[in-house]
Amino acid sequence: MGLEDDLKAKALALISQQMANWVVEIQRMIGEHQANLVRSLDDLQETVARYDERINEDEIGAAMTEAVASNPAAAAADYSRLKASLSEIEKGASLSEVLTYLVNEVSQVVDRAAMFIVKGQSAIGWYARGIEPSDLIKSVNVPLAADTVFRNVHNSRRALRGHASHSPGTAQALSRLGAGFPGVLAIPLVLRDKLAAILYCDSYQEEIPTSDADMIEILVHFAGKSIDLISSSPRAGGATTSGGISTDKVAAIRAGGEEIRERAGIPRSAAPPAPAAAAGDESSSTVMFSASTFQAHKAAPTAPRPAPVAAPARALSPEEQKAHEDAKRFARLVVSEIKLYNETKVSEGRRNKDLYERLKEDIERGRQMYHDRVAPQVRDSTNYFYDELVRILAGGDAAALGPM
Numbered sequence: 001m002g003l004e005d006d007l008k009a010k011a012l013a014l015i016s017q018q019m020a021n022w023v024v025e026i027q028r029m030i031g032e033h034q035a036n037l038v039r040s041l042d043d044l045q046e047t048v049a050r051y052d053e054r055i056n057e058d059e060i061g062a063a064m065t066e067a068v069a070s071n072p073a074a075a076a077a078d079y080s081r082l083k084a085s086l087s088e089i090e091k092g093a094s095l096s097e098v099l100t101y102l103v104n105e106v107s108q109v110v111d112r113a114a115m116f117i118v119k120g121q122s123a124i125g126w127y128a129r130g131i132e133p134s135d136l137i138k139s140v141n142v143p144l145a146a147d148t149v150f151r152n153v154h155n156s157r158r159a160l161r162g163h164a165s166h167s168p169g170t171a172q173a174l175s176r177l178g179a180g181f182p183g184v185l186a187i188p189l190v191l192r193d194k195l196a197a198i199l200y201c202d203s204y205q206e207e208i209p210t211s212d213a214d215m216i217e218i219l220v221h222f223a224g225k226s227i228d229l230i231s232s233s234p235r236a237g238g239a240t241t242s243g244g245i246s247t248d249k250v251a252a253i254r255a256g257g258e259e260i261r262e263r264a265g266i267p268r269s270a271a272p273p274a275p276a277a278a279a280g281d282e283s284s285s286t287v288m289f290s291a292s293t294f295q296a297h298k299a300a301p302t303a304p305r306p307a308p309v310a311a312p313a314r315a316l317s318p319e320e321q322k323a324h325e326d327a328k329r330f331a332r333l334v335v336s337e338i339k340l341y342n343e344t345k346v347s348e349g350r351r352n353k354d355l356y357e358r359l360k361e362d363i364e365r366g367r368q369m370y371h372d373r374v375a376p377q378v379r380d381s382t383n384y385f386y387d388e389l390v391r392i393l394a395g396g397d398a399a400a401l402g403p404m
Contacts, residue, residue: 081108081109081215082215082218082219085105085106085108085215085219086219086222088101088104088105089101089102089105089219089222089223089226090226092223092226092227092230093230093329093332094230094332094333094336095227095230095333095336095337095340096336096337096339096340098223098226098227098230099115099126099127099189099197099223100127101223102115102199102219102220102223103115103127103128103129103199104129105219106129106199106201106216106219107129107130109201109212109215109216110130110183110185110201110202110203110208110212110216111130111181111202111203111204112128112129112130112131112177112180112181112201112202112203113128113129113130113199113200113201114126114127114128114129114131114137114140114177114199114200114201115127115128115197115198115199115200116140116142116150116197116198116199116200117196117197117340117341118144118154118195118196118197118198119341121143121144121145122141122142122143122144123141123142123144123150123154123198124140124141124142125137125138125139125140125141125142126138126197126340128177131177131178136176136177137177139176140173140174140176140177142173142174143173146169146173147167147169148167148169148170148173149167149170149184149186149200150170150173150186150198150200152167152186153186153187153188153198154188154195154198157188157190157195158188159185159186159187159188159213159217160184160185160186160187161184161185161207161208161210161213162184162207163182163183163184163206163207164180164181164182164183164184164202165182166184167184170184174200180202181202181203181204181205182202182203182204182205182206182207183202183203183204183205183206183207183208184200184201184202184208185200185201185202185203185208185213185216186198186199186200186201187199187201187216187217187220188220189220189223189224190224191224191227191228192228196224199216199220201216230329230333320378323375323377323378324378324382324384326374327370327374327375327378327379327382327384328384328388330370330373330374331370331374331384331385331387331388332388332392334366334369334370334385334388335366335385335388335389335392335393336388336392337366338359338362338363338366338392338393339392339393341362342358342359342362345358345359346359346393349393349400349402350394350395350397350400353399353400353401353402354402355389355393355394355400355401355402356401356402356403356404357402357403359393363389363393366385367385370384370385389401
């Protein structure tokens, strides 16, 4: 081996040895640093634990109590507003009235509030406050498959609160209503375990405050229970409603001078119907009408409408009077929902005087429901269901129903 090769070999050997020593030293230093870091973290945890033990919960509680006590009016104001809103919503005598009162009350808390009726795979604009012109909401139809807050609420059946930027698809779906606001809130309205509607709200604030959102959610929940209560009516021969509520309680809650009327002073509703669905398709169902429930009735021939029967001339006992009032209330609820979900057909049917032909399926479903829920002695001696068809669907013009 030459001198050059010998020097090269020795140099490489020395370098390798030195690098090996350096690696060992570096590993040792890393180990020491890790051990020091672990000890430091342990010390820090002990310090934090000692700080936690020093927190005086009694002192914090006393300070919170003092803050509330120093401003009782602010704390009571929310309850006062909530109580007033609940009282207004309870005035509703039908599904459409309750929903209208609900939107009116919510609009006092947020800048815009709109009720969307869920029908099939769409959320259809029905009534709104804070939007000009007010009828503009009726032109909005949001597909529930689109990436919006409506889809999220529909799938989860939970309220959603956040910023508009989190759901760009929502702003696009509601573009007809003009520029929206950043704070967004959407709440489901569930009736009889069926998602019937979605209340949409937005506000100029970056986010609707939690307290306001909670109050609105309470109002929506109360509205749903009110509608369920309105629809509770004794089945033929029964003494309780389908929900187990005594009829005496139902009558007592809803008594008090509520004359038969169609949304007295309440704005008209509108909900363009979804395309007709095949028989048995639950997507065509509404809150009152479950498509599968009435399959058996569709095959049966339609019975002709009986001639109007005059109300009994004799004085009615309190029990009989209550039975008649329950029948009127149930007829009003059923026919109101037919109109709520078929506003376009109702308008066209009134003009062409063929309402029954256009809404035959829903009318016969409603008639069967009325027949099943109302006691025979009331059902056979009155024509309350037909009276509501004339009053609500036909706008008081019996000829608008057409041949029945």
